[in-house]
Amino acid sequence: MSPQQGTVADRILKAxxxxxxxxxxxxxxxxxxxxxxxxxxxxxxxxRTGQVRxxxxxxxxxxxxxxxxxxxxxxxxxxxxxxx
Numbered sequence: 001m002s003p004q005q006g007t008v009a010d011r012i013l014k015a016x017x018x019x020x021x022x023x024x025x026x027x028x029x030x031x032x033x034x035x036x037x038x039x040x041x042x043x044x045x046x047x048r049t050g051q052v053r054x055x056x057x058x059x060x061x062x063x064x065x066x067x068x069x070x071x072x073x074x075x076x077x078x079x080x081x082x083x084x
Contacts (some may be wrong), residue, residue, distance in 0.1 A: 008034065008042045009051075016052060016064050024054070024062040 005011055008031075015030035016022065024043065028036045043064065046052045055063045 008038060009046060012039060012042055012046065013051065013066070016066055020065045021063050022065075023057075024064055027064065 006014075011031050011034070012027055015027055019026065019030065022030070024039070025036070027039045027043070028034065031039065043052065043054070047054050050067060052064050053067050055065070057063055
């Protein structure tokens with residue numbers, strides 16, 4: 001790994017920033033020189049420390065996003081009526 005690429009964690013975080021909500025398996029393709037095991041072993045502590053959020057979408061299917069991505073999620077579709 002060249003120094004320009006950064007740590008495995010840095011590279012994974014960069015890939016998630018480029019594709020928020022990507023599937024865990026997609027990260028292996030975003031970082032082709034890493035194995036699935038390397039990606040998983042780095043995602044685990046990133047998730048435990050709150051740097052990424054994993055969401056189960058089905059049996060063995062997880063999406064990965066940054067916690068800050070939720071700040072830009074659409075608002076719920078309801079309106080508060082103001083009293084006059």
